[in-house]
Amino acid sequence: MNLTLFVWRQKGPREPGRLEQYSAENISTEMSFLEMLDVVNEGLIRSGREPIAFDHDCREGICGTCSQVINGVPHGPQEKTTVCQLHMRNFKDGDSIYIEPWRAKAFPVIKDLVVDRSALDRVIQSGGYISVHTGGVPDANAVLVPKEDAEAAMDAAECIGCGACVAACPNGSAMLFTAAKVSHLTLMPQGKVEAARRVCVMTEAMLKEGFGNCGNHYECQAVCPKGISVQFIAKLNREFIKAALKAEA
């Protein structure tokens, strides 16, 4: 199939960018979206032009590196799927496809479709951990975890930190990301100890990085490749209220 692409091209962080038109020809429906871009890039290289820069790593949907807004939706039209696992069979011959980078103040564009997502790492560094004594490996099942809590913690821990929630949010908020991290740690007995401090410093770090505030639009859940639920944002809010009451007492 043949497609018309409109791709965001930007030479560097401080350069102005613009959409440029390319044609992707003889694309197989079996290709992944990134493989389609590889084909386009090979054509660009052959004709002596600069290939389109985009982030990718595992190409099996688990690393959270690929990050493109395809026709206005982060990770493209297929639900719960990263760009690398999106296949060209989701498009029709003759389609026009708009490809843009994640857009947020906290995610400055480095080049073309590549953005700097280290803001999410700094949110994690602020409190997304548990403090434990080093030493021997603890006995398995020494600390009992209720099945329900374990399941919920695993659901939250599915977050791969791709930043699609921020890209989709009308407010450029990282609340779903922060909520997933806070929830998966706080649901565990080991993570409960620092729960109050964690929720405060992580939400503060989020704001400091220039992310917006949650407006409960729920766009984040709709585009999350792991389908993380906005119920975790409600949990984050509960944790914050608990922490605030504790600080008052």
Next chain:
Amino acid sequence: MQFLKSSIGRKIVMALSGLIMVLFVIAHMLGNASVFAGPDGINAYAAKLQGFGPFIWVFRLIMLSVLSLHVYFGILLTLENRAARPAAYTVKKDLRSTFASRTMIWTGLVIAVYLVYHLLHFTFHVINPGISSAVNVDASGRPDVFRMVVLGLQDLFTSFIYIAAVIASALHLTHGIQSAFQTLGGNNDRTFPVITKAGTIAAGILLLGYISIPLAVIAGVLKH
């Protein structure tokens, strides 16, 4: 205060102040309904409220503070949110957000402007003082609120403003009510769909309750 500097803390202020105002508009709607009982209904109700004397001003000051917090943080959060995405997308599809959720700041500002007009009209009698209940009394000597409301809303333009403002409020609430519960942490897998539906139904009931009065006046069901 640390709480008010936090992203979630500010949203909790928005949620609580919003819910207090939802309670107010519910009570206000029930009070308004007394207009359907004729002059004896709403004039007696208004006289009873006036009977609270200085407590009315205590109540008004509380509501004014609640409103001010809601407006202040609403604008502040919106400005921060706008700043969080300096460059817009060329193409952006909305999957879950609603027209109501995306226009909260605008419906909010419409309500704020309308509120000033509404108070000047029916509370402080600056607009159209000729029909004011402060100067006209009914047969029992009570301020004639019924006359003021009916004559005020017989003007089509005034009724149009009221109906438009009520529609803006209802839109604001379809997002606002469920959003407040989410912010206060009241949502989980079971309660989420129920609260979302209840919020929309509540907004719908308030919409019907409020526009029924100008419609009844225009239709001639309520006349002076």
